[in-house]
Amino acid sequence: MRRRTPVPPAPLPQRRGVDPVRVRLPAEGPWATVREHLVERLSGAAPGAVEEMFAAGRIVAADGRAVPPDAPYRPGMFVWFHRELPLETPVPFPLVVVHRDEHIVVVDKPHFLATTPRGSHVAETALARLRRDLDLPALGAAHRLDRLTAGLVLFTVRPEERGAYQTLFRDRRVHKEYEAVAPYDPGLALPRTVRSRIVKERGVLTAQEVAGEPNAVTDVERAEHRPGGPARYRLTPRTGQTHQLRVHMNALGVPILGDPLYPVVTAGGPAGDFRRPLQLLARVLEFTDPITGAEHRFRSGRELRAWSDPTAWSAGR
Numbered sequence: 666m667r668r669r670t671p672v673p674p675a676p677l678p679q680r681r682g683v684d685p686v687r688v689r690l691p692a693e694g695p696w697a698t699v700r701e702h703l704v705e706r707l708s709g710a711a712p713g714a715v716e717e718m719f720a721a722g723r724i725v726a727a728d729g730r731a732v733p734p735d736a737p738y739r740p741g742m743f744v745w746f747h748r749e750l751p752l753e754t755p756v757p758f759p760l761v762v763v764h765r766d767e768h769i770v771v772v773d774k775p776h777f778l779a780t781t782p783r784g785s786h787v788a789e790t791a792l793a794r795l796r797r798d799l800d801l802p803a804l805g806a807a808h809r810l811d812r813l814t815a816g817l818v819l820f821t822v823r824p825e826e827r828g829a830y831q832t833l834f835r836d837r838r839v840h841k842e843y844e845a846v847a848p849y850d851p852g853l854a855l856p857r858t859v860r861s862r863i864v865k866e867r868g869v870l871t872a873q874e875v876a877g878e879p880n881a882v883t884d885v886e887r888a889e890h891r892p893g894g895p896a897r898y899r900l901t902p903r904t905g906q907t908h909q910l911r912v913h914m915n916a917l918g919v920p921i922l923g924d925p926l927y928p929v930v931t932a933g934g935p936a937g938d939f940r941r942p943l944q945l946l947a948r949v950l951e952f953t954d955p956i957t958g959a960e961h962r963f964r965s966g967r968e969l970r971a972w973s974d975p976t977a978w979s980a981g982r
Contacts, residue, residue: 676729677745679802682793683782685745696738699724703744718746753789754937760794763817763963768956769830770795770804770820773965776942779812791818808834811908813925816843816947816965829955834905842901842949843910844888846971847919849896856886859917865907871926872908874916881906883913895922897972899948910945921945922971922978940981944969 677685688706696702703724704715718724722731724746732744758775765771772791779786782793796804807819807830821827833839860879865872882903890896896919900910908927914920915927922944925931946969951962971978 673727673743675745676725676727677747679796680747681750681788682796682802683747683750683787685747688744688746690738690740690742690744692740694738694740698734698738699732699736699742699744700734702738714749723747750788751785753786755789757939760791760798761966762799763965764961765799766822768822768826768954769807770799770801770822771950771961771963772818772820773967774810774815774818774947775967776813776815777939780809780818781806786812792820795820807831808839810947811943811945813923813943814843814945814947815942815967817950817963818947819950826956833952833955837903837905838952840901840949840951841947842899844946844948844969845898845900845910845914845921846895846944846969847898847914847921849887849890849894850917850919853887853917853919856884859883859885859913861913861916863906863909863912870930872906872912874912880904881909881913883910885913885917891975894975895971897969911943941978942970944971 672687675685675687679685688703690699690702694702696705700715700719707715716734719732719734724732724744726732727743756775756778758778760775760778761773763771763773772795774780774791779790780792782788782790787793792804792806796802801822803824804820804822805824805827807821807827810816810818819830821830860882861874862877862879863872863881864875884901884903886899888897888899898914900914902909911921911924911927915924920927923941924943946965946967948965949962953960
């Protein structure tokens with residue numbers, strides 16, 4: 666069995682906390698040059714963008730030297746380059762460090778801030794911010810939290826230890842509790858465990874419940890209710906399907922306040938409108954550290970506005 670060539674270290678530095686893009690040329694293909702392959706692979710780029718990158722020497726090989734436009738195609742070759750960063754609306758809320766040691770960083774993420782670079786959210790993400798602010802270029806995410814959800818996220822300091830922490834989440838050895846604010850339904854019997862099969866198709870905004878073996882399980886409790894107002898719920902997921910908590914709350918007839926997807930997809934406010942965040946918070950993160958053996962329990966200090974300041978929430982302030 667052929668061994669894969671080890672990935673060389675990136676010859677380009679990070680830019681604003683964002684890694685350069687790495688491309689490995691396929692083992693087989695019809696391309697005569699590196700340029701031909703990248704033009705095809707990056708077909709979504711602006712016309713002439715790849716040629717401009719070659720002309721400017723912005724596409725480099727493992728030794729850091731610019732790859733010339735006529736460089737012959739070599740199967741398995743690695744090249745790196747920096748993509749143009751999109752214009753992003755800054756998220757004007759602090760990213761609070763809850764815990765930091767030589768192995769992990771735990772932060773209390775605000776609403777609207779993506780965890781890791783993806784799509785149109787690149788430099789304005791929790792990972793890129795932390796790499797810059799803490800001067801930790803090797804920092805990586807052990808898991809992800811939806812951009813619209815606030816709360817606790819775990820990052821790892823050392824790349825060689827990242828797999829151990831990611832395995833905790835994969836094997837469901839992390840206890841997570843969420844808090845949500847949603848309508849109050851006196852006829853809804855709680856607590857209960859919701860089980861369903863959730864499918865999220867690529868390119869489709871919403872996830873769907875379908876027939877079949879359940880792959881999503883959530884314990885739902887009503888923590889508190891204010892007369893004439895909404896209720897505060899405690900949600901404990903046993904699985905980690907995309908949009909699981911939002912889908913399950915909607916299925917119960919009490920969709921989470923501020924949700925732009927469930928029960929109806931809405932356009933939301935204009936870019937930079939942060940007045941009505943999704944009222945969902947990753948409140949508790951608890952696990953045994955796989956490296957040190959320490960017992961960790963972290964709790965978010967954030968409050969959901971629809972509960973802490975319902976007047977401001979109702980007024981859209």
